[in-house]
Amino acid sequence: MKSITVALAGNPNSGKTSVFNMLTGARQHVGNYPGVTVEKKEGQCTHRDWRITFVDLPGTYSLTAYSTEELIARNYIQEDRPDVVVDVVDASNLERNLYLATQIMEMDVPMVLAFNMSDLAKRRGLEFDLAQLSQLLEMPIVPTVGNKGQGRTELLDAIVETAGAERKERTHRVTYGGEIEDELLRIEETLGKADGGVVARYGRRWLAIKLLEQDEDVTSKIRSGEVLKTVGQSVEHLRDILGDEPEIVMADRRYGFISGACQETIQSSVERRHDVSDTIDAVVTNRILGLPIFLLLMYVVFFLTFKVGSYPMEWLETFFGMLADGIVRHWPQGRAEWLQSLLVDGVIGGVGGVLVFLPNILLLFMAIALLEDSGYMARAAFVMDRIMHKIGLHGKSFIPMLIGFGCSVPAIMATRILENRRSRLTTIMVIPLMSCGARLTIYALFIPAFFPRHWQGPMLWLIYLIGIVLGIVAAKVLRLTVFRGETTPFVMELPPYRMPTSKGVLVHTWQRGWLYIRKAGTVILALSIVLWFAMNFPKPPADRLSGLDAQEARQEGLRYSTVGRVGLAVEPVLQPLGFDWKIGTALIGSVAAKELFVSQLGIIYSVESADEDSPSLREQLRANYTPLVGFCVMLFCLISAPCVATVAMTRQETQSWHWALFQFFGLTALAYTVTLVVYQVGRFWL
Amino acid sequence: MTFESTKSLSASLEDYLQAIFWTAAAKGAARAKDIARQLGVKASSVTGALQTLAEKRFVHYQPYEAITLTAEGFDEAARVAQRHFIVREFFVTVLGLDRAVAEEEACRTEHCLGDDIAERLATLMEFVKAHPDMESGVSQLLAERYRSAEIPAQVRRGPVTVADLRSGQKAVIVAVRSGGALARRLVDMGLGRGALVEVEGAAPTGDPIRVKIRGYQLALRRTEAAAISVVGK
Numbered sequence: 001m002k003s004i005t006v007a008l009a010g011n012p013n014s015g016k017t018s019v020f021n022m023l024t025g026a027r028q029h030v031g032n033y034p035g036v037t038v039e040k041k042e043g044q045c046t047h048r049d050w051r052i053t054f055v056d057l058p059g060t061y062s063l064t065a066y067s068t069e070e071l072i073a074r075n076y077i078q079e080d081r082p083d084v085v086v087d088v089v090d091a092s093n094l095e096r097n098l099y100l101a102t103q104i105m106e107m108d109v110p111m112v113l114a115f116n117m118s119d120l121a122k123r124r125g126l127e128f129d130l131a132q133l134s135q136l137l138e139m140p141i142v143p144t145v146g147n148k149g150q151g152r153t154e155l156l157d158a159i160v161e162t163a164g165a166e167r168k169e170r171t172h173r174v175t176y177g178g179e180i181e182d183e184l185l186r187i188e189e190t191l192g193k194a195d196g197g198v199v200a201r202y203g204r205r206w207l208a209i210k211l212l213e214q215d216e217d218v219t220s221k222i223r224s225g226e227v228l229k230t231v232g233q234s235v236e237h238l239r240d241i242l243g244d245e246p247e248i249v250m251a252d253r254r255y256g257f258i259s260g261a262c263q264e265t266i267q268s269s270v271e272r273r274h275d276v277s278d279t280i281d282a283v284v285t286n287r288i289l290g291l292p293i294f295l296l297l298m299y300v301v302f303f304l305t306f307k308v309g310s311y312p313m314e315w316l317e318t319f320f321g322m323l324a325d326g327i328v329r330h331w332p333q334g335r336a337e338w339l340q341s342l343l344v345d346g347v348i349g350g351v352g353g354v355l356v357f358l359p360n361i362l363l364l365f366m367a368i369a370l371l372e373d374s375g376y377m378a379r380a381a382f383v384m385d386r387i388m389h390k391i392g393l394h395g396k397s398f399i400p401m402l403i404g405f406g407c408s409v410p411a412i413m414a415t416r417i418l419e420n421r422r423s424r425l426t427t428i429m430v431i432p433l434m435s436c437g438a439r440l441t442i443y444a445l446f447i448p449a450f451f452p453r454h455w456q457g458p459m460l461w462l463i464y465l466i467g468i469v470l471g472i473v474a475a476k477v478l479r480l481t482v483f484r485g486e487t488t489p490f491v492m493e494l495p496p497y498r499m500p501t502s503k504g505v506l507v508h509t510w511q512r513g514w515l516y517i518r519k520a521g522t523v524i525l526a527l528s529i530v531l532w533f534a535m536n537f538p539k540p541p542a543d544r545l546s547g548l549d550a551q552e553a554r555q556e557g558l559r560y561s562t563v564g565r566v567g568l569a570v571e572p573v574l575q576p577l578g579f580d581w582k583i584g585t586a587l588i589g590s591v592a593a594k595e596l597f598v599s600q601l602g603i604i605y606s607v608e609s610a611d612e613d614s615p616s617l618r619e620q621l622r623a624n625y626t627p628l629v630g631f632c633v634m635l636f637c638l639i640s641a642p643c644v645a646t647v648a649m650t651r652q653e654t655q656s657w658h659w660a661l662f663q664f665f666g667l668t669a670l671a672y673t674v675t676l677v678v679y680q681v682g683r684f685w686l
Numbered sequence: 687m688t689f690e691s692t693k694s695l696s697a698s699l700e701d702y703l704q705a706i707f708w709t710a711a712a713k714g715a716a717r718a719k720d721i722a723r724q725l726g727v728k729a730s731s732v733t734g735a736l737q738t739l740a741e742k743r744f745v746h747y748q749p750y751e752a753i754t755l756t757a758e759g760f761d762e763a764a765r766v767a768q769r770h771f772i773v774r775e776f777f778v779t780v781l782g783l784d785r786a787v788a789e790e791e792a793c794r795t796e797h798c799l800g801d802d803i804a805e806r807l808a809t810l811m812e813f814v815k816a817h818p819d820m821e822s823g824v825s826q827l828l829a830e831r832y833r834s835a836e837i838p839a840q841v842r843r844g845p846v847t848v849a850d851l852r853s854g855q856k857a858v859i860v861a862v863r864s865g866g867a868l869a870r871r872l873v874d875m876g877l878g879r880g881a882l883v884e885v886e887g888a889a890p891t892g893d894p895i896r897v898k899i900r901g902y903q904l905a906l907r908r909t910e911a912a913a914i915s916v917v918g919k
Contacts, residue, residue, distance in 0.1 A: 263752055281896065285896065287888075291890050383889050385894050490905065490910065491905075492904070493875075493905075
């Protein structure tokens with residue numbers, strides 16, 4: 001059994017993921033590239049007597065040092081030296097897809113070209129002379145249809161053959177024209193004395209090309225001053241005679257090489273100017289219909305997530321309820337009661353409380369996968385870009401923000417689609433302001449408690465609206481201060497519309513949903529246990545509880561616990577907001593999960609089985625607080641400290657505690673300020 | 687911008703250059719029979735013209751092989767195309783001619799017109815566009831007298847950029863005028879010199895726009911599109 005490593009490269013939208021899934025099946029491992037949060041997927045398969053490990057490189061259009069993804073893909077090929085690189089190209093959009101191939105060719109690694117979506121290309125009337133193209137590019141070409149599993153064996157055959165074949169010098173390569181080739185030669189000749197190691201690793205010509213392109217990453221690796229001086233002169237000289245940056249002219253020449261190759265090997269039998277995709281676009285991005293269609297689709301996504309999702313959510317709630325009841329009923333009387341409470345209140349309450357959202361999350365991810373796989377997502381970003389750009393974000397930022405109305409955890413995960421780190425961090429910071437599903441339980445308790453029926457709807461809208469407006473303002477402010485800098489150019493491919501396959505959508509949904517489940521099973525489990533201890537220990541001494549009934553004992557227990565003490569301690573700080581220690585204690589509990597706020601208040605007000613529909617708790621609230629305080633509580637819960645799961649996710653996605661804490665304390669400070677102003681001004685007026 | 691007066695090519699050679707320019711932009715390279723078909727001439731006359739153009743170092747030409755423009759050839763062709771564009775848009779905007787008629791007239795006029803005249807026409811056209819009163823006055827006068835009611839389309843003096851193109855209009859990219867990462871990104875996506883670009887439409891808010899380039903669809907903001915200089919068709 002021989003083992004080889006194969007890297008999968010390709011443009012976004014080339015169907016690379018479906019080829020990867022086709023090759024590796026379910027045996028995948030998802031992780032991150034070291035130091036960055038670019039997803040690294042690995043999978044394995046055996047073919048004949050070869051054991052093949054596949055590494056899925058980030059989807060890129062080019063291999064410059066300007067974007068993290070491109071740099072990662074390039075460094076992986078150069079430094080980890082996979083045995084074969086498979087470049088997945090979209091055969092129906094060959095020219096641009098081959099642009100990446102010309103750059104991988106320059107790195108001098110054994111290559112195989114997977115001619116993906118070859119069925120679509122055929123239907124578009126394209127005919128290829130694959131034998132000749134393969135000869136020109138000097139690599140095997142295998143037609144595949146990834147989402148239908150066609151071409152798997154042939155591709156694997158080509159891979160092992162290429163891995164086992166003897167290396168040959170390339171005879172065809174991109175030539176950059178007389179002037180540039182002269183300078184490349186000059187640079188190649190000066191290379192070598194001081195930078196022997198670098199030359200051996202990256203190859204002379206590739207280094208010369210990158211240096212002439214003034215690639216920052218490669219330039220920083222060169223120590224010899226003489227080389228850098230030669231490069232400087234060459235760049236000056238070429239700028240002079242070409243009237244443009246060498247980098248730009250060289251990119252043009254690569255396209256020239258591709259045009260030449262395509263000219264000889266592609267026949268287009270039908271001249272079709274406008275296809276179905278263009279017709280759909282004429283409607284979907286229409287001046288008048290574009291926005292209504294977008295809003296309608298977003299409404300459908302929400303309806304699917306929250307309305308349809310509420311049924312399985314109820315089943316799960318019932319299930320966890322029955323599980324808790326079962327444990328209580330079968331627990332041996334009087335033995336280790338703290339463990340019973342830990343299991344029931346801590347673990348099932350905490351993890352179960354998060355897992356009941358799983359149906360919503362899965363449906364939301366499914367809706368997103370459908371929008372993405374069909375090609376609409378890119379249009380949505382296109383339609384929204386003007387508005388998002390105004391607040392310093394990118395058209396694509398609206399997607400994570402939209403998910404934020406469901407749950408911040410997957411929303412923060414979804415920011416991975418943003419290329420620019422500043423845009424991405426800004427989006428992550430403001431996501432908690434999009435009022436999530438868990439906070440809805442708080443509003444559902446408070447609004448009917450304090451406001452007459454006809455005000456209840458508008459009140460809910462107002463709360464959501466405040467979150468959105470604050471999010472917009474915060475994003476703008478962050479982009480002008482902490483995350484100042486150029487906005488990312490909006491140069492985005494609009495892939496042709498495709499019918500999503502059920503398999504593709506399910507795989508997408510599951511991969512993201514699994515991350516959510518894993519989160520609930522690890523971080524949230526651990527924190528739920530910690531919080532349970534803080535709410536139950538230390539126990540009040542027995543004499544304090546004498547003469548109290550069970551309800552009062554519970555109340556006293558909470559008051560005496562760590563959380564209760566902290567609640568009491570922060571009371572003076574919360575007083576200017578109109579909050580007492582009871583609200584303070586509940587707020588601390590809500591850091592674990594926002595919906596815990598309701599059950600905490602229930603315990604404090606000694607209400608049996610508190611939930612948002614509990615009438616007695618509402619009466620208690622009405623008796624103890626003014627509508628203004630009620631509103632301020634909602635306001636504070638909306639803005640303040642995101643829950644621990646969100647903090648953990650921000651930490652993971654930004655790779656730094658710094659940003660996670662900045663978000664936590666920044667939002668809490670914002671909540672405090674806003675609530676303070678509202679309460680003080682409101683008290684004066686009302 | 688000033689145009690150099692290099693009127694070294696005959697009208698028919700300029701037509702050949704134009705034919706190669708547009709065919710190469712659409713297909714990557716031109717073949718003799720494409721050119722013959724487009725200009726409605728015999729293949730044998732094409733060979734002769736191509737040889738002359740090759741001697742003048744405007745095209746790379748070997749019998750039976752694809753024809754491409756040299757850098758000088760591209761610049762010269764872009765200049766003629768630019769002149770054609772200005773003249774035609776002048777006929778439409780200022781003189782209120784029908785677009786098809788203007789196109790035909792421009793084909794004849796472009797060869798005998800000096801670059802300085804084209805430049806002046808462009809200036810006049812820009813002036814008329816900048817003064818709506820004058821524009822409507824002129825078009826009203828001409829419309830009344832000649833019964834051509836076409837409302838002038840939006841036109842600007844060259845060099846035009848992708849941001850200036852109307853929906854449905856095609857153009858060839860002449861240069862990407864921007865620095866660093868953006869320019870590289872645009873060229874990486876295929877928006878390089880010599881490529882044919884077509885504006886397909888805009889977002890409901892007017893920005894960004896959709897273009898077709900190298901057979902696929904790309905969205906870009908108007909500020910980015912304004913960095914791409916083109917010659918309109």
